[in-house]
Amino acid sequence: MTDGILGREYPAHTFEVEKGRIAMFARAIGETDPVYFDAEAARAAGYRAIPVPPTFAFTIGLEGGSPARVIADMGIDKTRTVHGEQRFDYHGPIFAGDVITSRQKLVEDYEKKGGALRFLVVETHMTNQDGEAVCDLRTVIVVRNG
Amino acid sequence: MGTARFEDLAVGQEIPPLTKPAVDRLQLALFAGASADHNPIHVDEGAARGGGLPGVIVHGMLNMAFLGQVVTNWVPVGRLRAFATRFAAMAYPGDVITCRGRIAAVDGAGRTVDLALTAENQNGEVLLAGTATVAFP
Numbered sequence: 001m002t003d004g005i006l007g008r009e010y011p012a013h014t015f016e017v018e019k020g021r022i023a024m025f026a027r028a029i030g031e032t033d034p035v036y037f038d039a040e041a042a043r044a045a046g047y048r049a050i051p052v053p054p055t056f057a058f059t060i061g062l063e064g065g066s067p068a069r070v071i072a073d074m075g076i077d078k079t080r081t082v083h084g085e086q087r088f089d090y091h092g093p094i095f096a097g098d099v100i101t102s103r104q105k106l107v108e109d110y111e112k113k114g115g116a117l118r119f120l121v122v123e124t125h126m127t128n129q130d131g132e133a134v135c136d137l138r139t140v141i142v143v144r145n146g
Numbered sequence: 147m148g149t150a151r152f153e154d155l156a157v158g159q160e161i162p163p164l165t166k167p168a169v170d171r172l173q174l175a176l177f178a179g180a181s182a183d184h185n186p187i188h189v190d191e192g193a194a195r196g197g198g199l200p201g202v203i204v205h206g207m208l209n210m211a212f213l214g215q216v217v218t219n220w221v222p223v224g225r226l227r228a229f230a231t232r233f234a235a236m237a238y239p240g241d242v243i244t245c246r247g248r249i250a251a252v253d254g255a256g257r258t259v260d261l262a263l264t265a266e267n268q269n270g271e272v273l274l275a276g277t278a279t280v281a282f283p
């Protein structure tokens with residue numbers, strides 16, 4: 001059931017982007033570019049601080065419960081979910097030290113293959129501490145009902 | 147990083163591919179913690195099988211992170227304007243992922259390039275089919 005969930009914006013969540021977390025994420029993906037580990041290297045490359053890798057915004061969303069809260073609120077077992085599609089639209093950079101506010105909303109809920117697969121589309125809008133839009137995420141979650 | 151000149155770019159050109167070391171369970175555990183994706187299907191065999199999977203699967207977002215690296219090895223991360231993928235097939239521990247990018251469109255006025263991206267496993271099976279838009283100075 002999506003009553004009261006579809007289209008509802010969840011309460012905003014804020015997340016402080018710590019440089020240690022960026023380094024941990026970068027190591028976990030096998031990234032070695034010093035801009036993700038060393039503020040001096042980042043500045044030398046023209047950034048005002050350590051930048052985040054392209055998919056790090058999804059982790060900021062996860063920390064705010066996007067899309068896990070939608071899945072849980074709909075009573076769906078997360079072990080039956082897989083990621084179908086992911087999109088990022090970058091409006092501005094995210095750096096170590098930024099405080100990012102995320103707002104998530106379930107925007108679509110539909111089925112395919114006679115109900116064997118259910119698709120949930122969650123959009124997450126992120127702004128920084130100056131109120132500037134930095135990233136919009138569109139996440140398609142596939143629920144295997146079969 | 148990022149030595150490509152906009153004036154030299156044309157549709158059909160390929161960017162340097164990236165082959166990652168085989169994904170192992172340690173990497174899945176580290177990525178679960180670092181990324182905050184705590185779905186047990188990526189680290190717990192029992193939970194994965196209970197969810198109807200043959201065993202633990204690689205996080206789709208780890209594969210997408212690899213796909214991001216093939217782009218940011220080519221241009222600095224600050225140049226990315228959009229990045230999207232479809233997760234077409236699952237990856238498993240031991241898989242060797244190769245990421246490729248090809249220029250799909252060049253916008254001379256906006257000085258942006260659209261890339262068509264793929265991540266494939268050691269058998270050539272496409273796991274991710276994506277796109278990225280990157281800006282040039």
